[in-house]
Amino acid sequence: MKKFFDLVAGFPPEVVAVAVLWTAAKATSAPRPLEDFLRCSKADESRVRRVAWRLKEEARLGRKLSVEDYVKTLAARVNLPAAVVKAAVEILKRNRRVLAGKNPWVSAAAALWLASFKMLGLLKALAEAAGTTTASIRNAAKRLRV
Numbered sequence: 001m002k003k004f005f006d007l008v009a010g011f012p013p014e015v016v017a018v019a020v021l022w023t024a025a026k027a028t029s030a031p032r033p034l035e036d037f038l039r040c041s042k043a044d045e046s047r048v049r050r051v052a053w054r055l056k057e058e059a060r061l062g063r064k065l066s067v068e069d070y071v072k073t074l075a076a077r078v079n080l081p082a083a084v085v086k087a088a089v090e091i092l093k094r095n096r097r098v099l100a101g102k103n104p105w106v107s108a109a110a111a112l113w114l115a116s117f118k119m120l121g122l123l124k125a126l127a128e129a130a131g132t133t134t135a136s137i138r139n140a141a142k143r144l145r146v
Contacts, residue, residue: 007054015043019051027059067092067099070108077129078122080112087115095144102140105130110140 008016018037025032038045068089075085088111092099099107109126116122127134 007058008051011047011051012043014041015047015051017041018043019048019055022048023052023055023059067104067107070104071112074105074108074112074126074129078112078125080116084112084115088112091115091144091146098143098145103132103136106132106136106140109137110144113137114141114144114146 008019018041022032022034022037034045034048038048071085071088071092075088088108091111091114092107095111109130109132113119113123113126123134123137127137130137
């Protein structure tokens, strides 16, 4: 229960109440326009949308996935050995600040590609497994310090 309070910390109670009602209406397959809820409240629309997005993400994900989870998933999809996975996780740990706000699938694929010493043919397999392009993986690999 505490994690939900942490999600909405700093927002006024009326904003949280409207966001919870709007999210609950959508979750019960009875969606209503946000304007219907805002008519009964003095809450700001952008703040309500922000809280509702946070609640929706928390309910969808349960917990935030770490980049290591993405690395393990991609490695399993392309059958890479554990040594490569461990090296990729180390590369990502050393480059946390560079990866802030970047697509985690691309970052994980770039780290795996670098950890495998740019193995021939692996770039295309990683791009397909991550649902991205080879160019985006190459560009992300340029940002990473090995």
